[in-house]
Amino acid sequence: MKRALALVTFLALAALAQGALKVGVVVSATGPAASLGIPERNTFLMLQELLDRQGGVAGRKVEFVILDDASDTTQAVRNTRRLVEEGVVAIIGTTTTPASLGMIPVVAEAKVPMISLAASKDIIHPVDAQRFWVFKTPQTEELMARAIVADMVARGVKTVGYIGFNDAYGEGWARFFEAEAKAKGLQVVASERYNRTDTSVTGQALRILARRPDAVLIGASGTPAVLPQRTLKERGYRGLIYQTHGVANPDFLRVGGKDVEGTLLPAGPILVAEQLPGAFPSKRVALDYIQRYEARYGIGSYSTFGAHAWDAWLILRPALERALKKADPDKDLAAFRAALRDEIEATKGLVATHGVFTFTKEDHLGLRFEDAAVMVRVENGRWKLERVFR
Amino acid sequence: MDATILGLLLLDGVQNGVIYGLLALAMVLVFAVTRVILVPIGELMMFAPLSLVWLQEGRLPGTLGLALALGALWALLERGRGRALPLLGGVGLLLLFLLARGSPALAYLAALLLVVYLGVATYRVFFQPMRAASPEGEHRGATVLALLIMAVGLHVAYQGLGLVFFGPEQFRPDPLLQGEVAVGLTWQGVLVLAFALVSAAALYLFFRRSLFGKALLAAAENRVGARLCGIRPEEAGMVAFAIASLMAALSGLLLAPLINAAYFMGFMLGLKAFVAAILGGLVSYPVAFLGAVLVGLFESFTSFYASAYKEALVFLLLVPALFYQSLRAKGVEE
Numbered sequence: 001m002k003r004a005l006a007l008v009t010f011l012a013l014a015a016l017a018q019g020a021l022k023v024g025v026v027v028s029a030t031g032p033a034a035s036l037g038i039p040e041r042n043t044f045l046m047l048q049e050l051l052d053r054q055g056g057v058a059g060r061k062v063e064f065v066i067l068d069d070a071s072d073t074t075q076a077v078r079n080t081r082r083l084v085e086e087g088v089v090a091i092i093g094t095t096t097t098p099a100s101l102g103m104i105p106v107v108a109e110a111k112v113p114m115i116s117l118a119a120s121k122d123i124i125h126p127v128d129a130q131r132f133w134v135f136k137t138p139q140t141e142e143l144m145a146r147a148i149v150a151d152m153v154a155r156g157v158k159t160v161g162y163i164g165f166n167d168a169y170g171e172g173w174a175r176f177f178e179a180e181a182k183a184k185g186l187q188v189v190a191s192e193r194y195n196r197t198d199t200s201v202t203g204q205a206l207r208i209l210a211r212r213p214d215a216v217l218i219g220a221s222g223t224p225a226v227l228p229q230r231t232l233k234e235r236g237y238r239g240l241i242y243q244t245h246g247v248a249n250p251d252f253l254r255v256g257g258k259d260v261e262g263t264l265l266p267a268g269p270i271l272v273a274e275q276l277p278g279a280f281p282s283k284r285v286a287l288d289y290i291q292r293y294e295a296r297y298g299i300g301s302y303s304t305f306g307a308h309a310w311d312a313w314l315i316l317r318p319a320l321e322r323a324l325k326k327a328d329p330d331k332d333l334a335a336f337r338a339a340l341r342d343e344i345e346a347t348k349g350l351v352a353t354h355g356v357f358t359f360t361k362e363d364h365l366g367l368r369f370e371d372a373a374v375m376v377r378v379e380n381g382r383w384k385l386e387r388v389f390r
Numbered sequence: 391m392d393a394t395i396l397g398l399l400l401l402d403g404v405q406n407g408v409i410y411g412l413l414a415l416a417m418v419l420v421f422a423v424t425r426v427i428l429v430p431i432g433e434l435m436m437f438a439p440l441s442l443v444w445l446q447e448g449r450l451p452g453t454l455g456l457a458l459a460l461g462a463l464w465a466l467l468e469r470g471r472g473r474a475l476p477l478l479g480g481v482g483l484l485l486l487f488l489l490a491r492g493s494p495a496l497a498y499l500a501a502l503l504l505v506v507y508l509g510v511a512t513y514r515v516f517f518q519p520m521r522a523a524s525p526e527g528e529h530r531g532a533t534v535l536a537l538l539i540m541a542v543g544l545h546v547a548y549q550g551l552g553l554v555f556f557g558p559e560q561f562r563p564d565p566l567l568q569g570e571v572a573v574g575l576t577w578q579g580v581l582v583l584a585f586a587l588v589s590a591a592a593l594y595l596f597f598r599r600s601l602f603g604k605a606l607l608a609a610a611e612n613r614v615g616a617r618l619c620g621i622r623p624e625e626a627g628m629v630a631f632a633i634a635s636l637m638a639a640l641s642g643l644l645l646a647p648l649i650n651a652a653y654f655m656g657f658m659l660g661l662k663a664f665v666a667a668i669l670g671g672l673v674s675y676p677v678a679f680l681g682a683v684l685v686g687l688f689e690s691f692t693s694f695y696a697s698a699y700k701e702a703l704v705f706l707l708l709v710p711a712l713f714y715q716s717l718r719a720k721g722v723e724e
Contacts, residue, residue, distance in 0.1 A: 032558050166698060193698040197658040199409075199649040202402035203693030203700075206395050223560035223650065235398070235573075251559040255650060 019330055020061035021320065024083030026093030026103070027117070027309075031071025035249065037095040039293075039306030040117055041066060044092075046296050047313055058321045069094050073102040084110040089320070089329055090340055092312045093117055095305075097168070100136075108133050111334060113341040115312040117305075120172060124364035135344055135364045137311040137354065139268060139372050143365075144245055145177040147266040147373035148217060149184050150389060157215045157240065159187045161208040163201070163228050164219025166193035173219035173244060189213050196224040205231040214239050221246025223255045230259040240264060245373075248304055253381050263378040264386065268354040270307045272376055275385040281371055285314070286353040304354070311352035318350070319343035398573070399690045405579050407686020408586035411679040412641045413663030414670070415593060416634035421672045422610035423623075423630035425534050426517050429541040431638050431663065432656025433548035434512075438505045438639040439646030440552070440653070443561045445490050445497040452555030454487050457504055460511035467514060476514075479507055502639045509635025510628050516540055518624055545657070552653035565647035582644050589637060590679060606630060662689070662704065669711045671718070681711075 025044050028037035044064045056062045065083060069076035076099035083091055084106065090113045094100055097120040104123070107114040108130035116123045116136040124136050152160060160181060164170030170193060178188050189211040192204035205228060208216060216239065218228050225247045232241065243252075243265040253260065269276055273286035289310050293302040322343045329336040347366065350357045355372030375387040413431055420428045437453045444451035461480035465473045483504060490496035520532040520540060567577035596603040609616040609626035617623060642651070649655070662685055669681030685704060692700045 032553070035558060163697075166701070193700075194693070195658070195701060197654050199645070199655070199659065200402055200406055200690070201693065203399060203690050203695075204697045206398055207694050207697075210395065222558075223652065226560070226650065234570075255560050255562050257562075 020063040021057065021329065022063050022065055022086060022088040023316070024080075024086070024088035024091040024093075024112075025064050025066040026069050026076055026079045026083070026091065026099075027066065028071040028095035028099070029068040031069075033071040033096050035251075036303075036305040037068075037071070039301075039303045040093075040095060040309040041068075042297055043293065043306040043309040044313075046292060047310075050292075057317060058324050060324070062320075069099055071096060071099070073099040076100075077102045077106055080106045084112055087333060088112065089333070089337060090114065090316060090344075092309065092316070097123065104130050104134055111341075112337050113344055115315065115344070117308045117312060120168075121176075121365075127362055127364055131364065133341060135315070135359065135366075137308045137315070137352070137357075139245065139354065139367060139369075140176075140365060141172045141244070142176040142180070143367060143369045144266040144373055145173065145180045146369045147375065147389060148177065148242055148244075148264075149180045149186065150369075151264065151266075151375045151387060152181075152186060152215055152240075152242075153184055154387070155215075155240065157186060159189045159211070159213045159215075161190040161192075161211060161213035161216045162188060162219060163190075163192040163194060163204050163208060163216065165221070165224075166195050169221055169246065170219045173217075177217060177219070194220075194228065196220075198227065201228050201231050202235075204228070205235050205237075208232070209235055209237055215242060216240070217242040217244075219244055222249065223251050225252060226256045226260060229256070229263065233259055245304075248376075248383070253378065256378075257381075260378050261380075265376055265378075266373045267376045267383070268304050268307065268372065269374050269388075270353040271304050272374065272383050272385040273353075276374070277388065280388060280390070281351045281356050282353055285351055289353050307353040311354055311357070314352045315344060315347055315350060315357060319347065322346075395694075399694055400687065401575060403687035403690030404683060405575075405582065405686070406689060407683035408583055409641055409645055409659065409682075410663045410666050410685055411682030412586055412589060412637050413659060414666040414678040414682045415590065415675055416637045417663055417667045418670060418672055418675055418678050419593070420630050420634045421667070423606055424513070424517060424537075424627040426513075426537045427534070427541055427664070427672075428634060429538070429660060429664070430512070430545040430548050430656075431634060432658070432660025433545060433552060434505050434509055434635050434656075435638040435642035435645075435659065436552055436651060436653060436656035437508065437548075438501045438642040439563055439651040440556045440561060441504055442497055442501040442643060442646075443563055443651070444556070445487070445500060446494060446563070448491045450487060450491070452551070453504060453508065454483070456551060456555075457483060457508040457511065460508065460515050464511045464514045467519070476511065483507055498643060501643065502636070505639035505642075506632055506635045509631045509638070512544065513627055513631035516544060518627060545660070549653060549657060552656075556653050558653070560650040560652040561646075562650045563643075563646050566644070576648070578644070578647055582641075582648070585640065585644055589640070590675075593633075593675065602629070665705065665708055665711070668708060668715070671715050 027040045029041045044066055048064050051062045067079040069079055076094045080103045091107055092115045095117055097118040100116040100118040100123050114134050119138050121140040121142055124131055124134055164173050181188050190208045194201045194204055218225055225243055229241055241263055243263050245267045248267045248271050269282040270286040273290055276283040289307055290302050319340055323340040326339040327336040345359045347357055347359045355367040357366040359366040370389045376383045377386040416431055417428050420426055441451040441453045458480050461476045464476040486500045490500040565578040567581055570576050571580055597607055605621045606626050609621050609623050613623050666682035666685050667678045670678030689704050692703045
């Protein structure tokens with residue numbers, strides 16, 4: 001008994017001496033982006049329990065310091081500063097693009113590696129002195145636009161119309177989609193805009209209909225993406241309708257109902273993990289994540305957004321193990337952070353829930369659309385796998 | 391552009407325009423009686439269909455708590471027998487909501503009465519004390535600017551509460567009338583148009599024919615004079631808010647199946663109604679209503695020709711309207 005007690009004391013002291021590896025996490029657990037941020041936070045809570053059971057990484061305890069930015073850029077930047085001062089080895093987050101962009105100068109100045117969970121390509125491109133420290137896991141519009149255009153070409157689409165949000169989301173999609181479409185010989189015959197809060201898009205729909213495109217892409221996210229699709233159908237449009245991966249949540253299906261039947265959209269493979277062919281690289285990892293998440297939070301509770309957070313940890317964990325061999329965070333934190341960054345960039349062929357990550361000096365997203373996007377169709381109010389690009 | 395497109399654009403413009411028109415009428419009414427520019431009318435409108443959706447799913451909406459809290463404050467502000475009205479109203483509302491869970495017909499009534507109660511309580515709790523607290527007595531009261539600032543504050547607060555109560559996504563209640571009359575016009579759309587015409591006519595009759603309506607007009611025209619004739623401006627304000635909330639709630643309930651309801655839906659609708667009301671100089675009902683239809687048509691055509699600039703062009707309409715009003719004004723500001 002005495003011996004056991006002594007051993008426990010010794011271990012505790014040893015653990016204290018070494019200290020836990022702190023990983024900073026910033027997510028939008030409240031505010032308008034909460035439906036994305038909450039599954040991300042839940043994923044880290046789940047990871048914390050898992051790591052506590054496993055005893056951490058390479059024999060060292062890992063502690064996630066999770067902060068909420070309330071979907072606000074200022075708060076995200078403040079959180080980042082606080083995490084840097086607390087001595088975290090890396091920062092994961094945040095949920096939204098503007099706030100992630102705001103965090104970049106802070107982590108670059110402090111020389112802390114960061115893995116963002118937001119969509120835009122601007123977060124990691126071009127890899128300049130500041131973005132040297134920044135990586136991200138979600139697919140960009142550019143990557144998904146490539147998948148959509150590939151699908152359109154395969155279906156023999158010649159002319160295409162676009163209608164999207166009159167904000168950064170819709171403009172980003174317009175830019176990348178129209179460039180990719182032109183490069184592949186598609187003719188963009190209409191490019192319209194509308195607002196999330198609009199109550200009618202009849203004018204835009206009529207303009208698109210007058211040009212008779214073979215397909216229409218709706219560059220919108222969430223439930224406001226339903227309105228153009230319903231209006232087009234009500235006005236007698238019979239061609240193909242594409243949406244972006246911004247609608248891949250159950251609310252879109254709930255509000256859309258039968259109006260969104262037959263919609264085509266690109267999505268991360270995890271959205272239809274069970275339907276993926278056995279040889280698809282992400283299938284096993286995605287099913288593993290879904291099973292763990294549903295065991296913790298209930299059947300049907302998982303979302304593709306929480307999986308981006310899981311991917312960030314899948315990348316960070318082996319990099320941490322390798323970096324621990326090169327430097328000791330307790331003796332020289334700055335050297336360890338630099339070593340960790342190099343090890344993240346050295347990630348090659350890492351299979352995650354949303355694709356296969358291979359970072360290079362020029363590419364801090366490291367996904368190819370063949371592995372990271374699949375085409376999905378809405379059928380009987382469910383997501384159905386339509387095509388893989390491999 | 392061919393005849394079909396023209397027809398559909400006209401129809402779409404009128405359909406949107408009459409909704410702005412209803413809200414603009416409510417705004418003009420409230421402004422005339424109380425000098426409050428009712429910015430949160432869009433939020434009152436949004437509360438109705440979202441509360442309905444919550445009730446239909448058997449849940450009690452957060453708006454009920456808000457209404458009861460404001461009702462309690464209202465009761466505290468009143469003295470003596472005046473307390474009976476908010477207290478009875480609050481208890482009645484609570485009972486109605488408990489009954490209405492799972493009963494679709496009652497749910498409509500409950501959502502409607504909730505918004506009316508909330509609207510009146512908003513006036514009593516937030517706007518009426520501002521008038522009484524003014525150092526110069528009743529003649530002047532709080533300035534239009536102070537009332538406007540309060541209104542904008544309430545708009546932001548109610549929209550934030552809407553996000554907390556109902557979440558960020560949209561909801562779509564079933565339409566009361568299914569099916570389509572012709573291409574571009576659903577039965578629900580016809581219902582909205584009919585409701586707009588009936589309520590415009592009802593307002594006209596109310597103000598021209600009924601004693602109570604005349605009293606409201608008198609209070610709007612000259613507060614002191616009305617008071618000398620035994621009309622209490624406070625009561626007039628409450629009635630104006632009740633009518634405005636009723637119109638907002640009804641339009642919200644009728645409109646939601648066409649446009650989907652969400653916490654953010656109110657602001658743009660309210661703002662465009664405000665543009666229409668400004669076209670009417672915040673005094674003229676017919677001009678405000680016609681102005682609203684004009685805004686709807688203008689919006690519909692700009693969305694066809696230049697969708698990226700639609701919102702900017704609609705709000706540019708404010709410039710000539712305000713310019714014209716400033717030329718007409720005879721320099722008597724409050």
